[in-house]
Amino acid sequence: MGDVDEGNLKFLRGLRAVREFTPEPVDEASLKEILEVGRWTSTGGNRQGTEVVVVRDRGTLQKFAEWGARPGGASAVSLLLVTGSEQGVLDEGRYAERLALAARACGLGSVIATLKNEGPAEAKKLLGIPEEKRAVVIVALGHTDREARKALPKQGPAARKPLEEFAHWDKF
Numbered sequence: 001m002g003d004v005d006e007g008n009l010k011f012l013r014g015l016r017a018v019r020e021f022t023p024e025p026v027d028e029a030s031l032k033e034i035l036e037v038g039r040w041t042s043t044g045g046n047r048q049g050t051e052v053v054v055v056r057d058r059g060t061l062q063k064f065a066e067w068g069a070r071p072g073g074a075s076a077v078s079l080l081l082v083t084g085s086e087q088g089v090l091d092e093g094r095y096a097e098r099l100a101l102a103a104r105a106c107g108l109g110s111v112i113a114t115l116k117n118e119g120p121a122e123a124k125k126l127l128g129i130p131e132e133k134r135a136v137v138i139v140a141l142g143h144t145d146r147e148a149r150k151a152l153p154k155q156g157p158a159a160r161k162p163l164e165e166f167a168h169w170d171k172f
């Protein structure tokens, strides 16, 4: 085995979807740290076809919620991923995960959510994003409302398939 960093493994395993946020704003220094991690995400052929719109305007966040990305409405900030085309969806997923992990590293909660139905088209119109771009995924983030989360049902190990069902060794 290589040098196992238990702390890092726990950090990676422990990323959960947080939808319960306090009204406290997220400071710009944290946002810049999160965006910097996102900027260093690898992409196929280093194409870097994904950009981010940092949305703090409460009216727009509420619109995100109405357009199906419900946790956006409660978040302090939502990062809308703007991708060159459908080809970039794997890159987009990686960006979303990295941004969520970076938010956790900054002590913030986050959840990945998607705009649905007319949401992407309306969001593009509202935010001046060119029509040919894909704008579906948001990473909603904010300070975790720990009291509200305590009140949620506990996830426990049953929240995921057991390893034997998830991983297949050498053959499916």
Ligand SMILES: Cc1cc2nc3c(=O)[nH]c(=O)nc-3n(C[C@H](O)[C@H](O)[C@H](O)COP(=O)(O)O)c2cc1C
Residues within 6 Å of the ligand: 015, 016, 017, 018, 019, 068, 069, 070, 071, 111, 112, 113, 114, 115, 159
């Ligand atoms: C690609 C993707 C899309 C998601 N879309 C939404 C969404 O639109 N709304 C939402 O509330 N949560 C969304 N989630 C969060 C998942 O529901 C959540 O991660 C899952 O239920 C497991 O919970 P956990 O991450 O807390 O373990 C999304 C997660 C992923 C990875």
